[in-house]
Amino acid sequence: MKFFDRLLAIDRRIIFLFVIIAVTLPLFSKATLHIEVSPMVKAVYDAVDNLPPGSKVLVSFDYDPASAPELQPMALSFFRHCFSKDLKVVIIGLWPQGPVQANIALEDVFRDPEIKAKNLKYGVDYVNLGYMAGNEVVIQSMGSNIHTTFPADYTGNRTSELPLMKGIKNFDNIDFIYNLSAGYPGTMEWVQFAVDRFQAKLGAGNTAVQAPGMYPYIPEQLVGVLGGMKGGAEYEIIAKRPARAVSYMLSQGVSHAVIIFFIIIGNLAFFVTRGKKKTS
Amino acid sequence: MKKIKSILFSFFLLLFLFNLSFPQESSDPRPPTEIKAFDTPNDNGHAITVIWKLSADDGKVKNNVVAYEILRSDSPEGEFEIRGMVPVGENLFEDKGAKEKKDKNYFPSHKNFYYKVRAKADKTFSESEVSKPAFAYGQWYHTGKTTVLAGVIVFSVFALAFINLAKKGKELYIRPLAGIEAVDEAIGRATEMGKPILYILGLGSAEMIATIASFTILSRVAKKTAEYQTPILVPCYDAVVMAVAQETVRAAYLEAGRPDFYKEENIFFVTSMQFAYVAGVNGIMLREKPATNFYLGKFYAESLILAETGSVAGSIQISGTDEIAQIPFFIAATDYTLIGEELYAASAYLGKEPVLLGTLKAQDWGKAVVIISLILGALAASFGFQFFLNLFRVQL
Amino acid sequence: MSTSIGVWIAAFLTLGIMSFLYKDNPIYKFCEAVFVGVSAGYWFVVEFFNVFLPKVYDNVGIAVNVLLVQGRVDWFHWSYLLGGILGVLMLLRLVPKIGWISRWPLAVVVGTTAGLWLINYLVSNAMRQIQSTIIPLYVAGDLNATIGSIILVVGTFCGLIYFFFSKEHKGAFGGAAKIGIWFIMITFGASFGYTVMSRMSLLIARMDFLVGTWLGLIR
Numbered sequence: 027m028k029f030f031d032r033l034l035a036i037d038r039r040i041i042f043l044f045v046i047i048a049v050t051l052p053l054f055s056k057a058t059l060h061i062e063v064s065p066m067v068k069a070v071y072d073a074v075d076n077l078p079p080g081s082k083v084l085v086s087f088d089y090d091p092a093s094a095p096e097l098q099p100m101a102l103s104f105f106r107h108c109f110s111k112d113l114k115v116v117i118i119g120l121w122p123q124g125p126v127q128a129n130i131a132l133e134d135v136f137r138d139p140e141i142k143a144k145n146l147k148y149g150v151d152y153v154n155l156g157y158m159a160g161n162e163v164v165i166q167s168m169g170s171n172i173h174t175t176f177p178a179d180y181t182g183n184r185t186s187e188l189p190l191m192k193g194i195k196n197f198d199n200i201d202f203i204y205n206l207s208a209g210y211p212g213t214m215e216w217v218q219f220a221v222d223r224f225q226a227k228l229g230a231g232n233t234a235v236q237a238p239g240m241y242p243y244i245p246e247q248l249v250g251v252l253g254g255m256k257g258g259a260e261y262e263i264i265a266k267r268p269a270r271a272v273s274y275m276l277s278q279g280v281s282h283a284v285i286i287f288f289i290i291i292g293n294l295a296f297f298v299t300r301g302k303k304k305t306s
Numbered sequence: 307m308k309k310i311k312s313i314l315f316s317f318f319l320l321l322f323l324f325n326l327s328f329p330q331e332s333s334d335p336r337p338p339t340e341i342k343a344f345d346t347p348n349d350n351g352h353a354i355t356v357i358w359k360l361s362a363d364d365g366k367v368k369n370n371v372v373a374y375e376i377l378r379s380d381s382p383e384g385e386f387e388i389r390g391m392v393p394v395g396e397n398l399f400e401d402k403g404a405k406e407k408k409d410k411n412y413f414p415s416h417k418n419f420y421y422k423v424r425a426k427a428d429k430t431f432s433e434s435e436v437s438k439p440a441f442a443y444g445q446w447y448h449t450g451k452t453t454v455l456a457g458v459i460v461f462s463v464f465a466l467a468f469i470n471l472a473k474k475g476k477e478l479y480i481r482p483l484a485g486i487e488a489v490d491e492a493i494g495r496a497t498e499m500g501k502p503i504l505y506i507l508g509l510g511s512a513e514m515i516a517t518i519a520s521f522t523i524l525s526r527v528a529k530k531t532a533e534y535q536t537p538i539l540v541p542c543y544d545a546v547v548m549a550v551a552q553e554t555v556r557a558a559y560l561e562a563g564r565p566d567f568y569k570e571e572n573i574f575f576v577t578s579m580q581f582a583y584v585a586g587v588n589g590i591m592l593r594e595k596p597a598t599n600f601y602l603g604k605f606y607a608e609s610l611i612l613a614e615t616g617s618v619a620g621s622i623q624i625s626g627t628d629e630i631a632q633i634p635f636f637i638a639a640t641d642y643t644l645i646g647e648e649l650y651a652a653s654a655y656l657g658k659e660p661v662l663l664g665t666l667k668a669q670d671w672g673k674a675v676v677i678i679s680l681i682l683g684a685l686a687a688s689f690g691f692q693f694f695l696n697l698f699r700v701q702l
Numbered sequence: 703m704s705t706s707i708g709v710w711i712a713a714f715l716t717l718g719i720m721s722f723l724y725k726d727n728p729i730y731k732f733c734e735a736v737f738v739g740v741s742a743g744y745w746f747v748v749e750f751f752n753v754f755l756p757k758v759y760d761n762v763g764i765a766v767n768v769l770l771v772q773g774r775v776d777w778f779h780w781s782y783l784l785g786g787i788l789g790v791l792m793l794l795r796l797v798p799k800i801g802w803i804s805r806w807p808l809a810v811v812v813g814t815t816a817g818l819w820l821i822n823y824l825v826s827n828a829m830r831q832i833q834s835t836i837i838p839l840y841v842a843g844d845l846n847a848t849i850g851s852i853i854l855v856v857g858t859f860c861g862l863i864y865f866f867f868s869k870e871h872k873g874a875f876g877g878a879a880k881i882g883i884w885f886i887m888i889t890f891g892a893s894f895g896y897t898v899m900s901r902m903s904l905l906i907a908r909m910d911f912l913v914g915t916w917l918g919l920i921r
Contacts, residue, residue: 042723049902050909053920095907096900122748159753162818195404218822222830234900235631238893242831253896255903277906278899285898454824481870513812546795546808582738634894637887645886651867670868676832677862683836684855690838698833700825 033295041288048284052276058268059275067260069250070229071107073202079112081201082194086216087117087124093208093233094127099258099271100231101131101206107265109141114190115152116200118176120164120211125156125180149188156180161211165219169197197226206231213240217247231257335363335371335425337432338397343421343440346400348701351415351444353402358434360397361425370394375424375431376401382420382436389421415442450701464671469664478663480655485624485642489523489656492622493530496597502537503527504596506587506612508603508627509580512546516628519653520602521554526656527600528555532562540573541590543583548575584608588615601625601640602649605632613639626652703918713916716908758786857885 074083085104089097108115119125132152135141146152155176158164167175172194173185185191193199203226207213213230217240220226227249232240234254244250252261255278258271338358346353356376363369376399377386389401401421403413418439424431472478496503505524510517524540531538540555542548552573559568576586591599592615599616601609601623609625609632616623617639625636626644636643644652647669654662683694704710718733765779788807795804835858841847863875864882871879914920 039724045902045905046909049905050913053906053910053913092904096903122752157752159757162822214826218826222822222826234896234903238889238896239630242834243826246834247826247830254899255906256899274903274906274910277909278902281902281906282899285902451821453829454821457824457829458820479869480867513808513815546804549795549801577738579738579741582734585734631893631897634890634897637890638894647865666867670866673862673866676828677859677866679832680835680855680859680862683832684839684851687836688838688840695833695836698829698836700829700833 030295030298033291034299044284044288045281048281049277052280053274055276057276058272059279061256061259061263061272061275063260063264064257066244066250067252067257068264069245070204070252071261071264073227073229073249074104074107074113074204075111077111077113077201080114082114082116082190082199083108084116084118084197084200084203085128086203086205086207087119087128088121088212089127089206089208089233090121090123091127096233096255096258097206097208097231098127098131099255099269100252100261101127102134103258103261103265103267103269103271104204104231105131105135106138106141106267107261109135109144109146109151112144116172116190116194117152117154118168119157120161120215121208122157124206125154128154129180149183150190153185153188153190154180155185162215162219165211165215166223169220169224171196197224200226203228204230207236208233209236212236213243213248213251217243221247333369333427334430334432335369335427336361338374338423338425338434341421341423341434341437343419343437345440345442346402348445348448348450349402349442350405351442352405352413353400354419354421354440354442356399356401356421356423356437358397358423360395361432363425363427364394369427369430371425371427373426374399375426377422377424377433379420379436380418384420386420386422413442415444417441448701453698453700460675461668461672464668465665467664468667468671469660472660472663472667478667480651480663480666483644483648483652483655485626485644485648486652486655488622488624488642489527490530492598492600492624493527493534493536495622496531497534497536499597501597502539502594503531503598503600504587504591504594504616504621505538505540505600506603507540507542507547507551508601508605509543509583509608510547510604511544512550514604516602516604516649517547519650520626521550522653522657522659522662523600523602524551525554525558528558529562532559532564532567535564535567537569538572539590539594539596541576541583541587542574543576543578545575545578548573580606580608584611587612591615591619591621595619596621599623599640601627601636602644603627605629605636607632610635610639616640704916709916713912716912720908758782758789762786856881861885 077083085101087101105115117125117128119128132154136146144151155172156179158176160167164175173191176185178184179188197203197220203216203220205213205216205228207216207230213228213232213236216228216230221228228247229249229251230240231252232254234256237251237253237257240248240251252258255271255274259268259275262268262272338361340359341356342358343354343356345351346355358374361371361374364371371394373391373393374396375391376389378389378401379386390399392399401413401419403409403411405415406412418441420439421437423434425433468478493503505527507517507520507524512518528538530536538555540548540551542551552570555573556565556568556570559565576583588611590596591612596616596619599612599621601612601616602625605612605627606629609627609629613623613625613636623640624642624644625640626649627633627636628646628649630646633643633645637645650662651666654666679694679698683698686692686694715733715736718729719737721727722730761779761782765776765783768774768776768779788810791807792804795801835855837851837854839848839851839855841851860878860882862882863878864871864886866879869875910920
């Protein structure tokens, strides 16, 4: 009985220690977990894979460095997929740090030999239009005219002078929108304004906190959603380019197992001690 | 010889006449018919829709149509330009353009245009007759959004009717909520223990619905604490929220007949940084050891940290938020939780303001309409009837 | 081990914040103060260069330029000054005697937001969701789809019943509400699990930074 009482009163710092060990030790291992690709992630992948070369994809970076561990791997594998398919990419951000994260992802993806060999040119194959304040009003404005919403790009060039932007006026000229979101403004605003108002086609990558809230929008309003780091790992698997997200899955799995273990023994101790108290 | 020549001549003459009467099958496909052009409905007036009856050779092996070209002109005899193409089997095309005159794809409104449709086979084509003139014009009302308008009107009627009833003093029933019933008990506990009450309005700004609902509950709680002379501490995240909270508590103390017990320094601003605010409130909990904590409003990632620290301090905790992601943490770590809309119901229940009660009732009636539509709709859809599905369809 | 000063500073701040897991201490307080201060400064700069300058300063500058050079009033660009004035009026809440004036720009914000959101929320989060829930309960030849449809409709129905406040939860109505709360709790449990996954992901990335980028123990 004392054992269960002691279990209930366990110092939380011991639990923290177990979790940190569970997270850190697997990082030293090269082993990976088997990852099953979910239909939602496959739907996003297929939507991009079916686009003909030269199609225009708009990527909205709506997150900051605090959510980068979950969303940056998604951004990287998405860019790799788009550039390998010769799709044209237009980058914007509704969060101030979003375009910065986009540039970091671009730097990483351009190190890939396959992508490097394509010799992609800024302004022709991809552009970064930067951040614009205004939240959902920015999306609504883009539905009319992207050039008036973003008159200049991230580095100050006039949007109308960029070759890629010459053929793009609004969402009618965009073949697919991909939103990486960590909060507000984010995927819900893109669904409400870009999809339900302007009939755009939308896929999303969300933090795991947000992802369940997006499920009601699938499949009519949202093609699919990548949820958290696991969603990023699934995309890497289906794209046949396992990278950071896949390498983290072992840590993820082990840490979850440790948490489940503590939940089970904690509940066991709770019910045993409660039963004993009732009896006494 | 002469006879043979005349026979041969007659033969070839007959052959020639035969060919004239029954010419070799032409490679031209049969033209599309019944072409109609009309203003595209529910738009800004810069598009015309063209429909036609498919060519009889559409999908046929011989003279098969491979595509349809749509041509337009300013006059029926004028020069026609190609406006677009649709694949075989399709009989609708929307000719649209920009609304700005300086745009190279400008489509003028209120100008007559004539259309014809060209059925293209492999090497040949045939054209329909020219359509009657059509011009584009904008609509003031989007008929596809009638459902939305109906929804807004129905809900507004419900809301106004119930607000009116509430103002007239009619009792509008709201079912009891576990978290609310615990409020009085929690305040009583604090009074017995001689410890203060900690009330946290969350991280929302003053215009957010959750914060507004929390103000109403704060008023009720403050009135009780005034009666019991129990101190109430309200650390605030937002300066405007602090100002409103001070007014709310002051008014509550006045209503309770204890204005002298009101202490403005108990309702104070901490910081507008999320985790710095949490650190500050945690410090208050660990130092003051309040008997009761209220977490009512808009919360984010700090919710579990606050609830855990309150639990360590030994406080009874009542929480409520409409942030779905944080509700599981409050359910796990606090004693009573108002889930989502229950927070708004609680503020109506405690505040008894006609507007709050009336809108809550209107929401309930709206939910009743939705529930009935869902059940009838699902049953109807199971038997193939699309009426309810079409009722809620919104065309954009 | 990294030789970059930025990595060492980041590692120190990470470990300083994580030291709170053991107990509150001066290093944690220092790191938190740095975080709060840098955040405040960063946000001020972002707001100034991304909101105030392009939206108010540049537009009013164009309007003034047009007035002085061309002698005409450019109403479009002058209209941005209205937003600037409303912003200044918001700051008047710091002055107790005329703090009431700040309610007016607040009313503009609340009213505009309500108008902007009303139709979008009604369409995206209500009408479209109702449409998606009106589905056939029986799907011929597909048992999984049939079970899924029934669960979806029953869960939505009972969840709505739970949040019906005009009737007490008794009898059949109470039974439906109980089923509803079970559905809601299962949903919250899944959401809780997802959130734990999210937090673990952030911790994994931080530990990877410490042992990999900083200490160089992982290649």
